[in-house]
Amino acid sequence: MLIAAILLYVLAVTICLTVIVKGHNLNNIEKKVKKLIARESADSEEVITKKDYYKAYEIVDDLGTVLECNNDMVKYDGVKSVFRRVEEFRSQKQPMSHSVVEDIEQDCQVGKKKRGLWAVK
Numbered sequence: 065m066l067i068a069a070i071l072l073y074v075l076a077v078t079i080c081l082t083v084i085v086k087g088h089n090l091n092n093i094e095k096k097v098k099k100l101i102a103r104e105s106a107d108s109e110e111v112i113t114k115k116d117y118y119k120a121y122e123i124v125d126d127l128g129t130v131l132e133c134n135n136d137m138v139k140y141d142g143v144k145s146v147f148r149r150v151e152e153f154r155s156q157k158q159p160m161s162h163s164v165v166e167d168i169e170q171d172c173q174v175g176k177k178k179r180g181l182w183a184v185k
Contacts, residue, residue: 116157123149 081101084094123146130142 119153123153 081097084090084097084101087094087098090098126149127143127146130139130146133139133142
């Protein structure tokens, strides 16, 4: 019985700490606990500049405008142009190393070589 009570207590503390780490609008004590627990976690909040926010908002707004159109070819061309803008925005925010880019290009070339027409009888 004592072991079950200890396990429930540990579970309750773990849940409380998880809520603090993942929570928003924390008070000062909770913020200090969060800093102690999650110093360099992957879920750390990144600062987004207003310029980047408005640029991303503009891209999404343009995508919505394109998708409202009734002509399918206009939609297709619009989505392609929006996708190019997204790729440019992403490449500005997350520059990849040269070796990673080469690996991606090689994978694309290998994928192109494997494609072909198959005769099905």
